[in-house]
Amino acid sequence: MKCSYCSREAVYFQRHSGKHLCRRHFTENFIRRVKRNIRKFRMIGRNERIAIAMSGGKDSVVLAHVLKRLYGDRKDIELVAISVDEGISGYRPPTLKIAEHICRELEIQHHVVTFEEEIGLRLDEMVEIGKRNPCTYCGVFRKYLLNRKAKELSADRLATGHNIDDEAQTILLNFLQSDIERLARLVPSRVQRGLVLRIKPLREIYEREIVTYAILNNLPVSFEECPYSHMPVRAAVRDFLYDFENRYPGRKFSVLRSFEAIMPCLREMYPQIDLNECEICGEPTPKNVCQACELKKELRLS
Template identity: 35%
Template sequence: MPPCSTKCGKNAILKRPKTGDVLCKECFFEAFENEIHFTITRAKLFKPNSKVAIAASGGKDSTVLAYVLKLLNQKYDYKLDLTLLSIDEGITGYRDDSLETVKQNRDDYEMPLKIMSYKDLYGWTMDEIVAEIGRKNNCTFCGVFRRQALDRGAVLLKVDYLATGHNADDIAETVLMNILRGDLARLSRCSAIITDSGDGIPRVKPLKYTYEKEIVMYAYFRKLVYFSTECVFAPNAYRGHARVLLKDLEKIDPSVIMNIIQSGESLKINESANMPTLRKCNRCGFEQRIAQARDWQVK
């Protein structure tokens, strides 16, 4: 391997997928962590002395998020009170195993962990629902319920922010997906780094500009414990197409991921465009999509 591009004197051991720089392990850690610190400070993601729930699935993104937030909190004295929040959807062979990883993270990173389950919140598990109605649309509805469960958890924990592990690839994929669907309402919201959950607790995405490949590399070189199995139920097929398209484009030019995010950020919806309104359900107070999922639940 050639020398590290920072001229630190060490030999490089990797090529950064995002920039093409060849770096040694220590310089990669520094570049990776500094970029997340820059994202956090530039967007003013957190106010000092705030309580932050990290939405922890046990997967690579939220594991790296928990690790890096703890590290940056200490290094730069953000003065954040960090806690882990996990949702147990009740999917045997998937979430039960990944929650064991989250418990390991809780011990390793010395952060409290709160687990909320669909069974306690809604009275059923995803295993039971799929046994009843099959796999059609289960991924979409499960996502809606997870959002609501995370919101409820954030309220219960009295946190000021809910941080999720969405990475640059996830955001670019969502921008692409909303373009392909012509979903203007979501298109204008999906690239925001801070979104309001509806309860006044902002959701933040500190890994918004972090490439998935680099997250995997970081977790590997830091020897972080994470869970990497796909959900046992049907994946979200439409997102799968957007993912394949993005990965193919990334092979040609890795900057396509940042370009799509920046395009999403710069898009301005024409005032005369026909926008669907986000209505609130008059029974539960949550947005209509959640109410639709609830109606699906009682069918």
């Protein structure tokens, strides 16, 4: 099949536009959409240090590669990467190796923080002694450590590799669970004291496009799945969206655009509150004690 824009062989069929794209036009289209998204939400400005949350999975690897491509020549923008080792045997060590390798290749300073050292237990151990879902410990502590490390590195932004599939799932899930407050937290550019602003430069890129970009650029792609990943409701939403998108291409964009249309209402409904400093660790929290410190107490770590 020929590219819809030139005479070269197509390497990708973009379902939502109906276009066949050769390597060059696929890359141009990909980069243009990432740039547009960064500009739209003013994700990156001048003189900034951007910390990349680097799990070593395909999304974060592609994110680092794209940011290096876009900002590698800029003297005023610095990229650093932070990996969190949760302590999940068999799953995390190989992706951490990928993270290390890719940061070396891209000449991005790489920092690793571990649950074991910073929290006191590996996730595998928390799961043994605690009663909660593994993803609760993992999500809360990972977010906590990423924010703390990003601040320690004086980062202005914390970039994550979320793609359109992740975003559309989360938006729909929040609607289905009637959790509008959580939905409001997805609004980009919500500046809060003590929290390094999170940005998602790939939020308009399909997962399939990320995999294609990785393959075209010889980037390592890990398809390993976390042994604790068991989120039946999210999986149901993912399958529904996948099926719907297959039949009616572009619907994930519709979910994103609808969310963007109601952003002003969400901002008004949930104005930003000033966060407190956790009485125990000083990290930001809407309460007196942050969630990480509460979980640590439950696990008898403090």
